Amino acid sequence: xxxxxxxxxxxxxxxxxxxxxxxxxxxxxxxxxxxxxxxxxxxxxxxxxxxxxxxxxxxxxxxxxxxxxxxxxxxxxxxxxxxxxxxxxxxxxxxxxxxxxxxxxxxxxxxxxxxxxxxxxxxxxxxxxxxxxxxxxxxxxxxxxxxx
Numbered sequence: 790x791x792x793x794x795x796x797x798x799x800x801x802x803x804x805x806x807x808x809x810x811x812x813x814x815x816x817x818x819x820x821x822x823x824x825x826x827x828x829x830x831x832x833x834x835x836x837x838x839x840x841x842x843x844x845x846x847x848x849x850x851x852x853x854x855x856x857x858x859x860x861x862x863x864x865x866x867x868x869x870x871x872x873x874x875x876x877x878x879x880x881x882x883x884x885x886x887x888x889x890x891x892x893x894x895x896x897x898x899x900x901x902x903x904x905x906x907x908x909x910x911x912x913x914x915x916x917x918x919x920x921x922x923x924x925x926x927x928x929x930x931x932x933x934x935x936x937x
Contacts, residue, residue, distance in 0.1 A: 791862035791896075798860060798891045798912060801851040805840050807883040813841040830882070840881035845916065845927055848889050861893070861910055863933040871909065871930040878924050887924065889914045894928075905935030 792798070814824040822829035823839045830838045858865045881887070895911035914927040 792860065792893060794893055794896065796893050798857050798893060799852055800891070801848045801889045803847060803851050803887060805844065805847075805881050805883055805885040805887065807838055809847060810838050810840050810844065810883055813844055817841055817843065835880065835882050837883035840883070840885075842875065842877075844881055845875055845889075845914075845925060848887075848914070848916075848927075852891075857891075858931070861931070863908065863910070863931065867934045869932050869934065871932040873927065873929040875928075876926045878922075878926075881924060885924070886919050887916045889916045889927075901935055907935060908933040 811825055813819070819841050821839075823833055823835065824830075824841055825838060827838055830836075833839075855865050858868050891912050891914040893910060894913045895909070898906050898908050901907045910931045910933075912929050912931065914929075915923050916925040916927070918924050
């Protein structure tokens with residue numbers, strides 16, 4: 790049975806690591822020293838370097854994508870990520886421990902422009918810190934393309 794709107798797809802937990810922040814800063818060409826220099830972060834009032842805006846993609850390393858897609862009743866080989874967006878309630882800093890709970894918030898079928906149908910499943914993950922406070926939200930749309 791395919792889970793419905795509001796159902797939990799998965800949970801992840803991971804640390805915001807300074808080394809991973811440095812990797813993202815280099816990969817994205819981030820020039821703000823608050824991402825790489827603890828002193829620069831301290832001068833801005835933070836206890837450790839700040840994560841880059843796309844840091845939450847790290848959560849994917851702690852998920853089983855195939856299991857999540859199977860749970861949704863989708864065929865893994867026909868699924869693409871249509872979009873991803875993030876909202877931050879506060880900056881993420883090295884040393885944060887995050888827990889993400891991903892839920893289904895929409896599930897619809899639309900006619901494809903090249904014939905056939907597409908299924909669009911919108912997932913939302915709330916990330917909380919060790920105090921249980923939400924620090925960020927991620928929303929992504931998975932698209933299952935119809936058989937060709």
